[in-house]
Amino acid sequence: MKIAVIDGKSKDREMLAEIVREIPDDCELAGTAADGKAGYRLVRDERPDMVIMDIQLPEMNGLTMLRKLRSEQIGAKVLILTGDQDFEKARQAIELGVDQYLLKPVNKYRVRQAAAQIAEKISMERAMEAAFTVESIFTSCLNGKNYLGGKLQAVIRERFGFTLEDPGAVLAVWLGNGYMQQCEKVCTILENAGRTQGISLCVMRINVWRMVVAVVYRVSEEKPEYTYFKENAVPMLCRNITGAVVCMWKDLKQLSSLPDGMKELRDLCEWNLVFDRGELIRPEDIENLDVIPLRYPTEFEERLREAVVSADGEEIKKSYYRIYDLFRRDAHRPEEIKECLIRFNMAVLDSYKTRNVVESEVKIQHSMQEIAEAMSWEQIRIAMEGFLEQMVRRAFADSGDEKLSPLVRKAIQLVRKYYDQGITLEETANRLFVSEEYLSTQFKKETGKGFTETVRGFRIERMKGLLVSTRLKLNQIAELTGYADPKYMSRVFKEETGMLPTEYRQSVR
Secondary structure, eight states: OEEEEEOSSHHHHHHHHHHHHHOTTTOEEEEEESSHHHHHHHHHHHOOSEEEEOSOOSSSOHHHHHHHHHHTTOOOEEEEEESOOOHHHHHHHHHTTOSEEEESSOOHHHHHHHHHHHHHHHHHHHHHHHHOOHHHHHHHHHTTOOOOSHHHHHHHHHHHSOOTTSOEEEEEEEOGGGHHHHHHHHHHHHHHHHHHHTOOEEEEEEGGGTEEEEEEOSOOTTOHHHHHIIIIIHHHHHHHOOSOOEEEEEEESSGGGHHHHHHHHHHHGGGGGTSOTTOEEOHHHHHTOOBOOOOOOHHHHHHHHHHHHTTOHHHHHHHHHHHHHHHHHSBOOHHHHHHHHHHHHHHHHHHHHTTSOOSOHHHHHHHHHHHHHOOSHHHHHHHHHHHHHHHOGGGGOOGGGGGSOHHHHHHHHHHHHHGGGTOOHHHHHHHHTSOHHHHHHHHHHHHSSOHHHHHHHHHHHHHHHHHHHOOOOHHHHHHHTTOSOHHHHHHHHHHHHSSOHHHHHHHTO
């Protein structure tokens, strides 16, 4: 904390400088001056936190100097020591924001006490300023604390240019199981978007909900913020984020309604099962949907029963994709979709149990619970595969794998099972407790293909099957085959087949 001393008498300046050095809280002497002009330059250049000064100064009196400093928005705390008992000057000093006014002669104790009190006030204001941020305001708002009181609201308006009575909006990005790995990247993308577009937003993490939230304040009446996020920021997020990502938007009549707005978005998150990945979902978008009651797919159930009994892993996956295709053709209520899937699985389980012993009823029940709580198709897919694997662990094996070493055979099984989730060489090596270099070498040696080439081959074949047997859109197929960007998927597909996915679909029909 820097303190400047301005006094025309050398003995008083020396005494005051000595007192400054004795004040606690890491105070330091910013400099001394013997007249008003020199004092003005000192304060202007050094910007001290506190000024101890006399009113009667040569060259420029203290009140004139203070008035000049205040006109330049220099708001240092001021302690005046003066032998002048003119009440009018005291009144003017108070109007200029003087913090303490002591009449000379004064002893060192009184000056030290007054300066220490001002120093403590400065420390408290700094602590308050550090704690009182836009993020702290919205965090407290989410926690149920209201800043709508008159004086505090005025402080918020003065410091940040808005109040909680103003309109705003909130963008919520749900990341599911990938929250811990992806939240930092999401925060960076959103913060950069706000900074480059001049949008006032506060980005926060809500760990318990696995969400990143951007509160938009100081919004304009034309609402260009929503348009920008819908057309630019959200697509950018979805291109750069792997795994589940659900983006939701809620306009707020008052920023103080943020807690209710967040609860509404959290409750609506499961409607992501109806919208495509990358869409910015609003409550009004859901209200405008033409929702159709869901018909239970009896014919698919029978085909899956047969696939499970015969341990046909590829047909098991196809059954899942057929269900996905059926559910995505029209808009159905998310709870109906999940209830249908649970019923579907239980019917298959009953059929399987008539011929086999189920290894873990607890794990199966856990899979059913995951489906009931799912917010994304990725979660449902993982839960469905977990359910099916409990019944038929060999469903994802292949008869040709016996020729391979145990290590490469396990790697192939992982690729066959997780290729549509974008599995990498690094992830596979970690699962198998070997180095990437060793696994890559052995994989190439025994299969004749590189790891990435093999994963791509499985993806291409799955894309072909989905293009032929379903009416899914390209972004939906990209999601099912582990691609975050449909355009990149189309480019990969053309490199492998010589034609775009749409061209391939037309050529085989």
